[in-house]
Amino acid sequence: MTSADFVDMENSSCGGGPFGRVVRWLKPVPERSWGKVLEAAREAKKLGEDDLRRIVHSFKVGLALTLVSLFYYYRPLYDGFGDDAMWAVLTVVVVFEFSVGATLGKGINRMLATLLAGALAVGVHHISTLWGGEVGEPILIAFFVFVVAASVTFMRFFPALKARYDYGLLIFTLTFCLVSVSGYRETQVLDVAHKRLSTIAIGSCTSIMVCICICPVWIGVDLHNLVAGNMENLGVFMEGFGFEYFDIKGNGLSLSNQQYKSVLSSKSLEETMVNLARWEPGHGGFKFGHPWEKYLNVGSQTRQCAYKIEALNTYLNTGIQVPAEIRSEIQEPCINICTESGKALKELAAALKKMTRSSSADSHIACSKAAVESLKLLSLKRGIWKDADLLETIPSAAVASLLIEVVACVEKIAEAVHELASVAHFKTEQPQLLQEPALSEEYHVAITIDRNSTEGLPKNGSSDCITTNV
Amino acid sequence: MTSADFVDMENSSCGGGPFGRVVRWLKPVPERSWGKVLEAAREAKKLGEDDLRRIVHSFKVGLALTLVSLFYYYRPLYDGFGDDAMWAVLTVVVVFEFSVGATLGKGINRMLATLLAGALAVGVHHISTLWGGEVGEPILIAFFVFVVAASVTFMRFFPALKARYDYGLLIFTLTFCLVSVSGYRETQVLDVAHKRLSTIAIGSCTSIMVCICICPVWIGVDLHNLVAGNMENLGVFMEGFGFEYFDIKGNGLSLSNQQYKSVLSSKSLEETMVNLARWEPGHGGFKFGHPWEKYLNVGSQTRQCAYKIEALNTYLNTGIQVPAEIRSEIQEPCINICTESGKALKELAAALKKMTRSSSADSHIACSKAAVESLKLLSLKRGIWKDADLLETIPSAAVASLLIEVVACVEKIAEAVHELASVAHFKTEQPQLLQEPALSEEYHVAITIDRNSTEGLPKNGSSDCITTNV
Numbered sequence: 001m002t003s004a005d006f007v008d009m010e011n012s013s014c015g016g017g018p019f020g021r022v023v024r025w026l027k028p029v030p031e032r033s034w035g036k037v038l039e040a041a042r043e044a045k046k047l048g049e050d051d052l053r054r055i056v057h058s059f060k061v062g063l064a065l066t067l068v069s070l071f072y073y074y075r076p077l078y079d080g081f082g083d084d085a086m087w088a089v090l091t092v093v094v095v096f097e098f099s100v101g102a103t104l105g106k107g108i109n110r111m112l113a114t115l116l117a118g119a120l121a122v123g124v125h126h127i128s129t130l131w132g133g134e135v136g137e138p139i140l141i142a143f144f145v146f147v148v149a150a151s152v153t154f155m156r157f158f159p160a161l162k163a164r165y166d167y168g169l170l171i172f173t174l175t176f177c178l179v180s181v182s183g184y185r186e187t188q189v190l191d192v193a194h195k196r197l198s199t200i201a202i203g204s205c206t207s208i209m210v211c212i213c214i215c216p217v218w219i220g221v222d223l224h225n226l227v228a229g230n231m232e233n234l235g236v237f238m239e240g241f242g243f244e245y246f247d248i249k250g251n252g253l254s255l256s257n258q259q260y261k262s263v264l265s266s267k268s269l270e271e272t273m274v275n276l277a278r279w280e281p282g283h284g285g286f287k288f289g290h291p292w293e294k295y296l297n298v299g300s301q302t303r304q305c306a307y308k309i310e311a312l313n314t315y316l317n318t319g320i321q322v323p324a325e326i327r328s329e330i331q332e333p334c335i336n337i338c339t340e341s342g343k344a345l346k347e348l349a350a351a352l353k354k355m356t357r358s359s360s361a362d363s364h365i366a367c368s369k370a371a372v373e374s375l376k377l378l379s380l381k382r383g384i385w386k387d388a389d390l391l392e393t394i395p396s397a398a399v400a401s402l403l404i405e406v407v408a409c410v411e412k413i414a415e416a417v418h419e420l421a422s423v424a425h426f427k428t429e430q431p432q433l434l435q436e437p438a439l440s441e442e443y444h445v446a447i448t449i450d451r452n453s454t455e456g457l458p459k460n461g462s463s464d465c466i467t468t469n470v
Numbered sequence: 471m472t473s474a475d476f477v478d479m480e481n482s483s484c485g486g487g488p489f490g491r492v493v494r495w496l497k498p499v500p501e502r503s504w505g506k507v508l509e510a511a512r513e514a515k516k517l518g519e520d521d522l523r524r525i526v527h528s529f530k531v532g533l534a535l536t537l538v539s540l541f542y543y544y545r546p547l548y549d550g551f552g553d554d555a556m557w558a559v560l561t562v563v564v565v566f567e568f569s570v571g572a573t574l575g576k577g578i579n580r581m582l583a584t585l586l587a588g589a590l591a592v593g594v595h596h597i598s599t600l601w602g603g604e605v606g607e608p609i610l611i612a613f614f615v616f617v618v619a620a621s622v623t624f625m626r627f628f629p630a631l632k633a634r635y636d637y638g639l640l641i642f643t644l645t646f647c648l649v650s651v652s653g654y655r656e657t658q659v660l661d662v663a664h665k666r667l668s669t670i671a672i673g674s675c676t677s678i679m680v681c682i683c684i685c686p687v688w689i690g691v692d693l694h695n696l697v698a699g700n701m702e703n704l705g706v707f708m709e710g711f712g713f714e715y716f717d718i719k720g721n722g723l724s725l726s727n728q729q730y731k732s733v734l735s736s737k738s739l740e741e742t743m744v745n746l747a748r749w750e751p752g753h754g755g756f757k758f759g760h761p762w763e764k765y766l767n768v769g770s771q772t773r774q775c776a777y778k779i780e781a782l783n784t785y786l787n788t789g790i791q792v793p794a795e796i797r798s799e800i801q802e803p804c805i806n807i808c809t810e811s812g813k814a815l816k817e818l819a820a821a822l823k824k825m826t827r828s829s830s831a832d833s834h835i836a837c838s839k840a841a842v843e844s845l846k847l848l849s850l851k852r853g854i855w856k857d858a859d860l861l862e863t864i865p866s867a868a869v870a871s872l873l874i875e876v877v878a879c880v881e882k883i884a885e886a887v888h889e890l891a892s893v894a895h896f897k898t899e900q901p902q903l904l905q906e907p908a909l910s911e912e913y914h915v916a917i918t919i920d921r922n923s924t925e926g927l928p929k930n931g932s933s934d935c936i937t938t939n940v
Contacts, residue, residue, distance in 0.1 A: 040628075043628060044624070044628075047624075047627050047628065048624075054624065054627050055624065057623065058619075058620040058621070058623040058624040059620050061619050061620060061623040061643075062615070062616040062617070062619040062620035062623070063616070065615055065616070065619045065643075065647055066612050066615055066616045066619075069611075069612060069615055069647065069651045072608075072651045072652065072654050072655055073608040073612070073654065078655065083652065083655075086648050086651070086652055089644075089647050089648055089651060090644060090648065093619075093640065093643050093644040093647060094640070094644070138542075138543040141539075142536050142539060142543070145532070145535055145536055145539055146532040146533070146535070146536045147532070149528075149531050149532040149535045149536075149563075150528040150529050150531060150532035151528070153527065153528040153531040153532070154514070154517075154518075154524065154525065154528040157517050157524050158510075158513065158514070158517065170563065170564070173531075173535075173563050174559075174560060174563040174564070177535055177539065177559050177563060178556050178559055178560065181539045181542045181556070181559060182542065182553065182556055184542050184543060185542055185548065185553075264734075264773075264777070265735065265737040265738065267735040268735065268738045268739070269738070303734075307734070307777050307780045307781060308781060310777045311777060311778060311781040311872070311875075314875055393867060394867045394870050394871045394874075395871055397863060397864045397867030397868055397871070398867055398868040398870075398871035398872065400864050400868075401864045401865055401867070401868035402781070402868065404864075405781075405784055
């Protein structure tokens with residue numbers, strides 16, 4: 001029933017009197033809210049389906065909080081800490097994050113900062129009581145609070161500290177202020193500091209244990225998959241681009257899936273993930289001290305490649321046809337470049353995903369470089385562009401030039417991936433006969449058909465790439 | 471004195487005995503630390519000099535904390551709140567952020583969430599005591615804690631809620647757990663909730679007042695300047711690019727300053743800033759409800775342009791000379807496109823910075839479009855490329871093609887800026903005679919010299935752009 005139905009119904013049953021008007025005014029509101037609730041429920045369902053770990057995470061937070069609130073329910077535990085047990089609850093809420101890396105980072109930061117700041121605050125409290133006297137004590141404490149808060153706040157601007165210890169610096173200020181200030185009223189300042197430290201340690205450890213023991217979300221694995229997935233997305237685009245640009249149908253590849261666009265703005269996400277992944281202990285194939293920062297290099301090279309691909313993408317669907325004379329000359333090397341660099345990217349992504357050192361991408365890169373050379377050799381043939389007009393020539397030349405750039409980028413990506421594989425001691429994979437993915441079966445057919453034509457589609461396979469004869 | 475000097479000194483004075491060895495082992499440590507301290511001090515000085523507001527911010531945090539800790543020192547205030555006064559200290563540490571928008575967002579989130587969660591927790595406490603009895607009460611409370619924590623945690627995954635209310639949802643969980651759980655031990659649960667709410671309100675308000683009243687940092691202004699600055703950086707690059715690419719000296723423009731690169735990855739920064747700017751009240755020329763989200767559109771179009779410019783940038787310093795025959799044909803329209811689109815971007819940036827609706831960029835865009843047309847008209851002249859070889863031709867054609875793309879991007883940026891100016895009701899500026907910036911004085915000279923030559927450098931000024939006769 002829509003709100004319009006409601007209004008109709010009200011019109012018929014309540015008439016136009018003041019009561020009817022009030023009902024009409026009231027009724028559509030819950031109706032609209034109901035629609036909103038339904039919409040929110042649909043969105044929630046989608047969020048959960050997209051990543052089941054979100055639902056698991058929510059239950060984990062609920063569990064950790066219920067566990068830690070046991071301190072209140074059981075008298076022996078409560079008697080030990082009293083109201084201070086709430087610090088444990090507070091810590092769980094604040095420290096429990098989606099990934100293990102983030103939870104560990106926050107938990108360790110919080111515990112260490114509380115320890116250090118607590119010690120400093122106890123020291124400051126002693127100095128103030130010794131030197132200050134009744135009048136001077138609050139002035140001295142206020143002075144120290146001002147100085148410590150201002151200098152620690154300034155330290156948070158240091159990029160190196162901000163990346164890993166921002167939360168710790170915040171908690172340092174917090175604990176220092178709480179302990180030193182509350183020391184003015186409570187004589188047992190050491191007791192305050194001790195209770196705060198123990199409850200925070202209990203809260204942090206509960207969070208970390210629940211986070212790691214129940215379906216852990218390793219941000220390192222997510223980062224690894226993100227970087228590999230980004231390369232794969234570029235590879236898929238490149239494989240399809242040549243066919244799409246020269247308008248060759250039946251290759252089974254589609255560019256409707258332009259997932260590479262997310263690569264363009266992945267910089268800050270990758271940086272955050274690297275900072276969090278560093279906190280994680282060894283898991284799966286990743287040891288503690290895995291060279292996470294090398295992923296930034298791979299990611300940065302991938303992004304450089306994505307910028308070129310973004311430029312290439314504008315030449316699709318421009319409505320400008322490639323002139324027939326130019327097409328016959330540059331189509332073969334261009335399509336070779338696209339398929340080979342696309343395959344190279346996909347091989348690199350697959351090797352990275354499997355955590356192996358593989359040289360299978362190298363042959364594809366060699367083939368794409370050979371195609372670049374054959375494109376450049378065309379330069380010896382003067383007069384290719386003679387009969388074409390510039391309006392049509394410029395875009396084709398730009399595409400050719402960008403493709404050459406893409407090959408250079410792919411080479412740099414391969415270098416970055418090899419460096420990562422070497423530093424991370426990935427196991428070496430013996431080069432093996434390439435398995436064609438199921439996707440390219442139709443492509444096989446297209447090639448078989450076209451090999452007999454003069455169009456000159458790329459040779460298939462990795463080892464049989466042949467420099468085009470010109 | 472380096473640590474090597476130290477070792478040398480120790481070698482000569484202490485000999486090779488065990489004492490000498492210990493001293494040698496100990497001395498370089500403070501020496502190295504001293505070096506690190508000096509380095510950190512230099513970095514701190516640089517951070518402060520880069521943005522003085524950082525130092526001011528640090529003092530503001532110190533001041534706010536000192537102010538709020540008065541609650542502890544003055545007995546009348548302390549008697550009202552007791553130990554709960556520490557919530558005010560805690561709130562200041564957590565809520566006080568660099569910008570007004572961030573502080574207001576966190577403060578309002580924290581106060582609202584505490585109010586709502588406190589009310590809910592008091593309700594839950596009553597239900598549990600009424601229905602649960604001695605045994606059932608903790609079970610009921612634990613059940614409610616689990617359900618509320620899990621569902622609010624899941625709500626934090628909704629992108630719309632995450633953008634503006636993430637902190638509020640966190641504090642909602644926190645307050646609900648604290649009040650409902652501590653209600654099990656304390657009978658005065660309403661008192662707990664009330665004290666928590668008042669102290670948090672005091673802390674938040676102190677932070678907000680100090681943040682706004684002492685040298686406020688408006689993130690809206692920062693966002694405004696960032697978006698305008700990004701356009702200006704692109705403009706500076708474009709103005710210089712034509713001369714650099716065709717290797718024309720003495721234009722007074724340098725490309726060593728490649729500040730446009732930061733535009734490539736500015737997406738997430740802009741999104742964060744827009745979310746924070748929405749919290750800010752009216753300030754300067756910005757009213758509350760200023761269309762901040764329109765800046766995202768301008769930023770996104772600017773980024774699209776930056777991707778093209780990134781592609782253009784790779785054609786500088788490739789070592790490939792533009793063939794003389796092609797150069798003579800395309801140099802004039804290309805340089806026209808560069809200077810005119812660069813000027814258009816700079817005019818747009820200047821108008822945005824001054825918050826005026828200006829049409830002065832439109833004439834530059836018209837000129838750059840005229841230059842594009844004259845470049846396209848060259849297509850009627852067959853055989854331009856006849857004598858050139860492809861290796862040299864491709865890059866020039868790619869540059870020409872990218873320049874055409876840049877003009878399209880600049881037009882879209884202008885549209886986005888005009889839309890922003892119209893929605894934000896910027897005041898209209900009468901088109902006036904253009905003032906050349908000081909930078910282009912040398913450029914004037916270059917043009918005066920070159921006007922008599924056959925090279926055909928761009929005509930200067932905005933109104934006298936002439937479609938090149940071909």
